Amino acid sequence: MDKRYFEQIFSGDAVSDAVVLELFRFQYENNQIYQDWCNALGRQPEKVQHVEQIPFLPISFFKTHTVTCGNFEPELIFESSGTTQTINSRHLIRYASVYEESFQKGFELFYGNPKEWCILGLLPAYLERKNSSLVKMANDLIELSQHPKSGFYLYDFDKLNTTLNKLKSIGQKTLLLGVTFALLDFAEAFPRQLENTIVMETGGMKGRKKELTRQEVHAYLHQQLGVEHIHSEYGMTELLSQAYSKGEGRYHCPPWMRVYLREESDPLTIKKNGQGLINVIDMANVYSCPFIATDDVGILYGDSFEVQGRLDNSDLRGCSLLAL
Template identity: 45%
Template sequence: MELQNNKLQTEKRQALRKRILSLKPSDFEHLALDIFRYQALNNPVYHHYINNLNINPDQVTRLTDIPFLPVQFFKNHIIKSVGPPGGEPPAASAIFQSSGTTGQQTSQHHLFDETLYKTVSARIFQQNFGDLNQFHILALLPSYLERNNSSLVYMMQHFIDESQSELSGFYLKNVEELLQTLTFLAGNPDGRKVLLLGVTFALLDLAESDHDLSFLRKIKNLTVMDTGGMKGRRQELLREEVHDILTSRLYVDKIHSEYGMTEMLSQGYSHGSGLLVPGFSMRILLRDINDPFAIYDHNITSSKTGGINVIDLANLDSCSFIETQDLGRFGENEGSFYVMGRFDNSDIRGCNLMVI
């Protein structure tokens, strides 16, 4: 009987995985509810959390009825929806760990399906910016490269590989090499786009350096993307202040942004002005600041601020329903959102640390 149950669980997971990869917008809610019921049964931590709330999964029929797991659970538990119930989980392909200040307990996210993560993240990027093999990707991520368990570095390594460009790569503290590459690209355009992606403090350090960066004007297809985060290296600034500095010093019209975190396998992207659009496998809901179980969708006024709840269908093997510590509000376009900051007393961490 146990072997039969395990086989049925595996078949159910494979069917859900296939639906994620072929997902259409009109099917999102139906698939999210099916994944909820699957994880309510097969995720021990989430299962106990739901039970303690006295919620019957069979009676959950809307996205706003789904209980969202507080992101802090990733600090103290292995959040997994794979393996036999009550048994040992299979070995993870990778274990991502969030950033944090010294002494902080950080989150861990166990990755069991590398192909799913790589496929979803690449599809989200390409739907926003175009094919990866049309880019030179220059990743300025010193604080992330100093540790070996960053989900952002993992994703960018995949993007760099997919770009198939000898000029794509990471830059730790070798700004001179980065500038040499950018200078070469300015003088030798080959039709590819150039993505300069960096953590906030590193982009600011580059922009405010003594180097003459006026040559960047010659790169007509340069995209600068900010992943957020001062990492304690610089004073926190408003997003508008950061982007004003970067646009003027890096000679671009706008700064793009990425929204992601260790506990998520999907991403949202902004094409300027801080307005974020979630990927095809992701949806944002907001919760009342004073009542975490009062959840509302995009039909509320865009001026109302609430806690950000994320539905991330790519988290099939962990938990797809996460109550974050970010504050946000909806944009005027359906599905879009802004990150306004973080709740008081929440940890300073992650690539979504941008004060607006």
């Protein structure tokens, strides 16, 4: 795919089905793993006339195969978290600039220019390991904000509390981006009334606390931190794009990302509404695979979706140990 493709998908305009079908043909011709999967399902390009006919690659392939279009030296390698009992996914990123443009344009679409924000990262578990796509995204957004108080706070809740007090006193727009267990710990230690602040959880209990539903997590954070809505980010190692929820657990995608549903008993049955397993088209994911069949169970409401949990018997990964 050439420069014009990325200019088109990141323009902010809706991406046509014709572009998605072109991407499918590119994948089939250049991604051997994906081609083998399509052939096994009997879904060659001449048989795919509509987006809903495109096969989605099981996300588990990122644990067992190198999923790439051709051979290249990756500029980044992302690895999932997980536990000592799980095999982690590896995502080889051909061009770091594509990931950077995707998350920057996505953030701007939902939250505006990062320079308007002070961005506080509470991501201790992710900072303690290498190759986290979430840490890369948060670190770059922190740098783009250019605010002197932006940064990572690890387990230093006292310093984070002091910073929030200072930001509140000057009316600074603030984004507190945190892994779920750390946000819960901070909210327990420092109950307060936040102002001009968005609290955004990224999932991740890491087995450290009693499992809570997303509703219970959000209700507790609302009570302890005094914010009206808890925002959420939906992303994963195997994708280059993120969906965001500004409350009530309803996620919206940027124009270059689409969500469909599939039946557990029939992976080729694609739905645009109702309940099922989540399939994601990430058009930024050109050089690995843009068509991903996740293990997440969800509900699709036209232009938004909700994540209900993870398919039974699938590996629990670091971003998904929370029972949703």
